[in-house]
């Protein structure tokens with residue numbers, strides 16, 4: 282069942298190690314199959330060195346585990362909530378890491394400003410940081426509430442296509458894309474941008490965001506209705 286998606290999600294999880302986005306058992310990737318309405322996600326606490334396709338757990342969007350003895354990632358309710366809101370826009374992969382530079386911004390409680398065209402090529406505007414969760418939101422259904430605050434943040438200022446990442450306040454990034462591999466690519470780009478933005482702010486704390494006309498140009502030539510970047 283869902284063997285192809287399970288294989289894709291396994292490869293995407295292993296790719297987090299290759300791309301230096303995780304250490305230890307941190308991080309998780311999921312993939313969503315719109316036809317069955319089922320999601321595949323990494324099992325909880327499995328080391329990357331011994332991970333196999335059997336560690337890719339199938340769950341439905343109510344959180345029920347299908348046909349596995351393994352417990353899915355503790356972040357499963359966050360992933361489910363993101364698919365519930367973003368799948369209709371074509372989102373098929375979600376990644377959570379504690380990649381170092383992106384997490385540094387999350388710990389500051391700050392979004393990552395768009396300071397150059399590298400950022401503008403992938404993310405439209407500042408990559409936002411969510412608000413702080415309340416004590417009640419943390420003590421009850423913490424992972425679900427993390428998903429809720431991400432959706433609230435994205436829908437409040439952009440959409441999940443133009444902005445495919447958010448930083449959970451004092452926690453770390455959640456990133457999505459049109460496949461598990463696409464979400465991993467966005468996570469890698471996010472980490473690269475987070476490091477550059479930090480370097481820029483260290484040298485010039487007063488640096489201003491990229492001017493709108495050039496930000497629009499770079500985003501739209503790649504992803505706009507009249508995109509002309511790459512091969513058709």
Ligand SMILES: [Zn+2]
Nearest residue numbers: 377379452453
């Ligand atoms: Zn985390």
